[in-house]
C-alpha cells in the first residue's frame with residue numbers, strides 16, 4: 014500500500030473517530046453549557062445582592078443545602094435536578110451574533126469589477142489588473158454614491174493593452190458600466206488614454222422647465238436649447254421658475270460667416286422635433302422671414318399662418334412644391350443681386366440680405382407622396398438653397414423622424430452640418446446622426462425635447478429644447494401657451510382672444526417683454 018493511501022486512510026479514521034466522539038460527548042456539552050448559564054446567573058445575583066444582605070443569603074442557602082443533604086436520597090435528587098435543569102437551559106446553543114449588513118456600495122463595486130473582468134482581463138498575464146481573484150480596491154481609485162445609493166462617479170484604471178482607441182471596445186465597457194450603474198441616467202466617460210484611466214460621471218438631468226422667451230443673443234444666433242456647464246462656454250440669463258438664472262445655451266450661429274449654415278434634426282416619434290422647429294421659427298422671426306413646410310400635415314405650425322414675416326405655411330405637396338420652387342428662384346435672385354452689388358462696390362439691398370428661413374418638418378412624407386404621384390421630390394428643390402444658402406442668407410432647417418434617415422436626400426445630409434438628435438437613442442444611432450461618437454451613454458428614458466446637438470466639427474453636447482408648445486393646443490399648459498403667444502410677431506384673433514383668457518385663468522403676469530421687432534422690411538412676396 015502506498016504512503017498516500019496510508020495517509021488518506023488515517024485521515025478517514027481520524028474523521029470518523031472525531032464524529033463519534035462529538036456524538037458521544039454531545040449530552041455532556043449541553044449540560045456543561047447549562048451549568049455555565051447557572052453559574053453566570055448565580056454570579057449575577059451575587060453581584061446584585063447588597064452587601065448587608067449577603068450574610069443572611071449565605072446563611073439561608075447553607076441551611077437549604079443542609080436540609081437537602083439530610084433528606085433521604087436528598088443529595089442524589091438534588092444532583093439529578095441540577096443536571097436536568099442544566100440540560101434544559103443548555104439545550105440550544107447561544108444564537109450567533111447577527112451577521113453585519115453587507116455594504117451596498119461594496120456589493121455594487123464588486124459586481125461591477127466582475128462584470129468588467131471579461132473585457133479587461135488577459136488570461137496569459139501573471140498578475141492581471143482584472144481577474145477572477147482580483148479585488149476592485151486594486152483598480153478603482155475613487156468612487157462616489159449619491160443619496161439614493163446610486164453610483165455617481167467612478168475612477169478606474171485599465172491595462173495598457175486594452176484597445177481604448179477603438180470605439181467598439183470602449184462602447185462595450187461603457188455599456189457594462191451603465192448596465193450595472195443604472196440605465197435611467199446618462200454617464201459621461203472621460204478616457205485618459207495616456208495614463209490608462211477612465212473617469213465615469215453620472216450626469217444630472219437638464220432643466221426641463223425653461224419656456225420659450227426672448228433669449229439674449231445677437232442676430233443670426235439661434236438658441237437650440239440648453240446644456241450642462243461642460244457643453245457651453247457661456248451662459249445667458251433665462252427666466253426660469255419665476256426668477257432669472259444663468260443657463261448654458263447651445264447656440265447655433267447662422268449667416269454669411271457660419272460654417273454650419275443648415276440644420277438637420279432627427280428624433281423618434283413625439284420626441285419634440287416639431288417643437289424645435291417652432292422654437293427656431295420664433296427666434297428667426299426676430300430678424301428674418303420664413304416659410305414652413307409641414308410634411309406631416311398635423312397643423313402644428315398653424316399658429317404661424319398670416320404672421321408678419323411668415324411667407325407661407327404649407328401642408329400639401331402642391332403648396333410645398335410651389336413654395337420651394339419660389340425659394341430656389343429667390344436664392345438665385347439674391348445671388349445675382351449680391352454679385353451685382355459686389356461688382357459695383359455698393360452695399361447689397363436689404364431685400365437680399367434679410368435672412369430667409371426654410372423650415373421643413375417631416376419633408377420625407379412629401380417625398381413619398383411625390384414619388385407615388387410621379388412629381389418632383391421637394392428635397393430636390395432644396396439643392397440650390399442648401400448649396401448657396403450661406404451666401405444668399407437662406408437657412409434651411411430639416412426635421413424628421415429617425416426612421417426616415419435613409420429617405421433624406423444625400424444633398425440634405427451632406428450640407429446640414431449642424432445636427433440634432435432627440436429622444437431615446439442608442440450610441441450607434443446618435444453617432445450616425447451626429448457623425449461623431451458620443452462620450453456619453455444615453456439614458457433609456459428621456460423627457461420630450463431631450464437629446465444631443467453637434468454644431469459642425471465640435472464635440473456633441475447634451476441638449477434640452479425650450480418648452481415651446483403649440484399655442485393652439487388646448488391641452489398644453491396655459492402658461493406655456495401664453496409664453497409662445499407673447500413671442501409671435503403680432504396677435505391674430507385666434508390667439509389674441511385666448512391670450513386674454515389665459516392670462517385671466519393662469520394668473521400669468523402679463524409683463525413678459527414683447528419681442529423686439531425690426532421695422533417691416535422691403536421684401537419680395539412669393540409669386541405662386
Ligand SMILES: Nc1ncnc2c1ncn2[C@@H]1O[C@H](COP(=O)(O)OP(=O)(O)OP(=O)(O)O)[C@@H](O)[C@H]1O
Nearest residue numbers: 280282283284285286287288461462478479480482
Ligand atoms: N422641449 C420640450 N419641452 C416640453 N415638452 C415638449 C418639448 N418638446 C416636445 N414636447 C411635448 O412633446 C409632445 C410631442 O412634441 P412634438 O410634436 O414636438 O414631437 P415630434 O417629434 O414632432 O412628434 P411627431 O414626430 O410625432 O410629430 C408635445 O406634447 C410637446 O408639447
